[in-house]
Amino acid sequence: MATATPAAPAGRPSRARSLARREAITAYLFIAPYLIVAAVFTVGLLVYAxxxxxxxxxxSFAAANARFVGIDNYLRAMTDADFLAALGNAFWYFVIVSFFQTIGxxxxxxxxxxxxxxxxVYRTLLYSPSVASSIVMSLIFLWLYLPTGFINYLLGTDIPWLTTPDRIFAPLWGAVGLGGVPAFLQGPSVAWASIMVLSIFTTIPTFMVMFLTALQDVPGFVYEAAAIDGATGPKAFWYITLPLLRPVIALVVILGTIGTFQVFDQVAILTKGGPLKTTLTPAFLIYQKTLGTGTQAEAGFAAAMAFILAFVIVAITLVQRRMIEQD
Structure with a gap:
């Protein structure tokens, strides 16, 4: 004779829902401070900008006198000489720094x-440049780059590294009889290349830790199986290590791209955008235009440049991700 299963008490589902509701409310209360800060100082400021x-x-304090101008600020930014020069400088910075910091x-x-x-011990010593702040490292390199600094002492020269606007690729163009090419195609200036060296030196250790962590997660039997097929040394690195590092490479390249287009500290401390605006960056120009530092304050125009820069960064990172992750 079959026996019926006793039914669950009628109040149990309601008690479970009530407990789940209380847990959800408690969780949201714990993360409420972060949500409030993010809503006000991130989402809110983005909408305002x-x-x-x-x-x-x-x-920002003259909002009452502002008037709607439509997309005029965006159209002006597309033809503004300083903004275009800053984007050109950022492009060279992105190409050179991203390449060398990733490979290094x-x-x-x-x-x-x-x-x-x-x-x-070696890992600790090599990671130490990333521990110091960008301001400290910039001041250290400022002393190194002085005409009487340590670098010129080693080279036996007196080159003013941070005040030389000469383009580094200009001699190559001149050697083939094309010395009249646009300044952008002549490459970064000596001053800009000097700041690139600083950035490469300080960012390699940070990304090194990411790659080192990924390498330690690769099982040893993969290399043992590859060695049986004759893939050792450079072949193992090219056909085993690099493919397995592809997700980390994508992450490092994207983070490096975002950082290179937003470089600010080094320029603000070392060159202020000079000489001849060859180290001017979009972030530093937006800062100047927003606060009126050395120029007229134009917060609306600066906001338009900021969103154009954001669009450029997003577009480049999407292309990079597609290229790196494809088979």
Missing amino acids: FGISFTSLTA AILLAVTLNAKLQGMR
């Missing part, structure tokens, strides 16, 4: 992944 990008606002971080991580005695 996007709104004023369509106005003639000169400064991979090679350094592969080297430090070797099981040798005292390797932890």
Whole structure:
């Protein structure tokens, strides 16, 4: 004779829902401070900046005098000589710094992944440049780049590295009889290249740690199986290590791209955008236009430049991700 299963008490589902509701409320209360801060200082400011990008606002405290100008600020930014020069400088910075910091971080991580005695000491020493703030490292390189600094002492020269506007690729164009090419195609200036060296030196250790972590997660039997097929040394690196590092490479390249287009600290401390605006960056120009530092305050115009810069960064990162992650 079959026996019926006793039915659950009628109040149990309601008690479960009530408990789940209380847990959800408690969780939201814990994260409420972050949500409030993010809503006010991130989402709220983005909406405000996007709104004023369509106005003639000169400064944040003069909002009452602002008028709606439509897309005039965006059209003006597209033809503004300073903004175009800053984007050109940022492009060279992105190409050179992203390439060398990624390659350098991979090679350094592969080297430090070797099981040798005292390797932890070397890892700590090589990571130390990333521990210091960008301001401290900029001041250190400012002293190194002085005409009487350590770099000129080693080279036996007196080159004013941070005040030389000469383009580094101009001699190459002149050697082939094309010395009259546009300044943008002549490459970055000596001053801009000097700041690139600073950025590469300070960012390689950070990305090295990411690659080193990824390398330590690669199982050893993969290399053992590859060695049986004759893939050792450079072949193992090219056909085994790099493909397995592809997700980390994508992350490093995207983070590096965002950082290179937003460079500010080094320029503000070392060159202020000079000489001859060859180290002017979009972030530093937006800062000047917003606050009126050395120029008239044009907060609306600066907001438009900021959103154009954001669009450029997003477009480049999407292309990079598609290229890196494709088969």
